[in-house]
Amino acid sequence: MKKAAVVGGTGYAALELIRILENHPFLELTTVISQSEEGNDIAERYPHLHTIRTDSFKNMEAAAACDVIFLAAPAGVASKLIPALSASKSQIIDLSGDLRLEDSETYEKWYGLEPPDKAMQQQAVYGLPEVNRESIRGAKLLSNPGCFATAAILGMYPAVKQQLIEPGTIMMDGKTGVSGAGRKMSMMTHFSETNENIKAYRTGAHQHVPEIEEHLGKAAGIKTPVYLQTHLMPMTRGIMVTSYGRLACSATELQDAYKTAYEHEPFTRYRISGPMPQTKDVYGSSYCDIGVFADERSGTLMTVAVIDNLMKGAAGQAVQNCNIMNDWPEHSGLQMVPQYP
Numbered sequence: 641m642k643k644a645a646v647v648g649g650t651g652y653a654a655l656e657l658i659r660i661l662e663n664h665p666f667l668e669l670t671t672v673i674s675q676s677e678e679g680n681d682i683a684e685r686y687p688h689l690h691t692i693r694t695d696s697f698k699n700m701e702a703a704a705a706c707d708v709i710f711l712a713a714p715a716g717v718a719s720k721l722i723p724a725l726s727a728s729k730s731q732i733i734d735l736s737g738d739l740r741l742e743d744s745e746t747y748e749k750w751y752g753l754e755p756p757d758k759a760m761q762q763q764a765v766y767g768l769p770e771v772n773r774e775s776i777r778g779a780k781l782l783s784n785p786g787c788f789a790t791a792a793i794l795g796m797y798p799a800v801k802q803q804l805i806e807p808g809t810i811m812m813d814g815k816t817g818v819s820g821a822g823r824k825m826s827m828m829t830h831f832s833e834t835n836e837n838i839k840a841y842r843t844g845a846h847q848h849v850p851e852i853e854e855h856l857g858k859a860a861g862i863k864t865p866v867y868l869q870t871h872l873m874p875m876t877r878g879i880m881v882t883s884y885g886r887l888a889c890s891a892t893e894l895q896d897a898y899k900t901a902y903e904h905e906p907f908t909r910y911r912i913s914g915p916m917p918q919t920k921d922v923y924g925s926s927y928c929d930i931g932v933f934a935d936e937r938s939g940t941l942m943t944v945a946v947i948d949n950l951m952k953g954a955a956g957q958a959v960q961n962c963n964i965m966n967d968w969p970e971h972s973g974l975q976m977v978p979q980y981p
């Protein structure tokens with residue numbers, strides 16, 4: 641067994657990591673780190689972990705003794721923790737947006753934060769297995785993708801890679817549950833603001849746009865601008881990204897592209913018939929379900945991609961990446977069936 645630490649222990653992504661790692665065959669979660677709850681009992685703070693965790697929250701120094709460190713801290717905080725850990729032999733998996741983008745200026749513009757050290761940014765391997773599995777193997781510092789970015793990229797990747805849509809015609813409509821905003825209180829997410837309400841937010845300014853453009857652009861081999869509008873939905877978990885583009889092929893060619901890309905993927909499931917995916921199809925699991933529709937009448941490609949933001953969008957994908965980094969079966973610890981209804 642390798643020893644694992646989770647940093648940002650009181651947050652939602654960390655709690656999801658704890659849930660997964662309790663059943664991981666090759667990783668033992670020895671250390672849960674919290675700056676706000678250091679020394680306090682984990683189960684007292686989170687009674688759903690009663691009898692499951694009998695230890696207390698630790699401080700950052702305890703992380704260095706672990707083989708794998710999952711950073712589930714906010715952007716701007718996570719990358720500042722890495723230099724002190726770099727001397728250890730630990731593998732580091734960062735769930736924040738700090739190391740996802742190749743270019744510092746782009747990070748500064750979209751995240752509104754001071755960019756992390758350039759060398760660190762270049763050392764980090766972006767971890768979206770369906771797109772760059774080979775470069776994840778053996779990575780020491782891994783940057784976990786954004787939740788909207790995961791659904792957005794996976795939904796359009798086969799079509800973009802095979803150049804089956806006209807460049808520059810992609811529009812995306814993203815919807816998320818409130819747990820995407822984390823556990824902290826905010827005016828945006830409190831009950832009476834979200835219940836029985838849908839709101840569009842961060843118009844023209846969502847931080848996942850450059851991440852989506854970077855990876856779809858690499859797949860296409862040309863600059864691939866996208867428009868993404870995100871919406872907050874009155875639900876706890878789940879992301880749906882509906883993407884549209886102008887079709888440049890037949891429906892059959894399109895279906896073949898999705899089959900080629902995903903038929904052997906352990907967590908990405910595609911459909912070319914039947915009902916479009918819904919967020920409940922993946923709730924509590926690490927699947928990404930994608931529905932593909934080619935409307936030859938209007939020349940439109942439409943895909944619907946759904947994930948659980950805390951699983952394939954965060955903790956599940958982080959563990960999938962960790963499994964690849966360590967050459968373990970990719971589904972280790974992640975074989976939960978989606979919870980339905």
Ligand SMILES: NC(=O)C1=CN([C@@H]2O[C@H](COP(=O)(O)OP(=O)(O)OC[C@H]3O[C@@H](n4cnc5c(N)ncnc54)[C@H](OP(=O)(O)O)[C@@H]3O)[C@@H](O)[C@H]2O)C=CC1
Nearest residue numbers: 648649650651652653674675676713714736820822823949
């Ligand atoms: N929620 C989601 O769906 C997704 C989240 N992510 C990313 O994962 C990371 C964790 O997200 P999530 O768990 O949702 O966020 P939360 O706000 O729920 O938790 C973040 C935790 O980070 C710790 N922390 C450390 N330093 C600070 C600081 N200076 N200010 C505030 N908190 C701090 C806190 O834990 P403590 O006090 O215990 O140390 C806090 O609980 C973020 O980078 C987020 O962007 C990525 C994809 C999806």
Ligand SMILES: CC(=O)N[C@@H](CCC(=O)OP(=O)(O)O)C(=O)O
Nearest residue numbers: 736737786787816817818820821
């Ligand atoms: C509802 C809500 O606010 N969701 C977040 C989800 C993004 C996320 O968690 O990813 P990062 O790691 O890039 O922050 C958002 O739209 O920014």
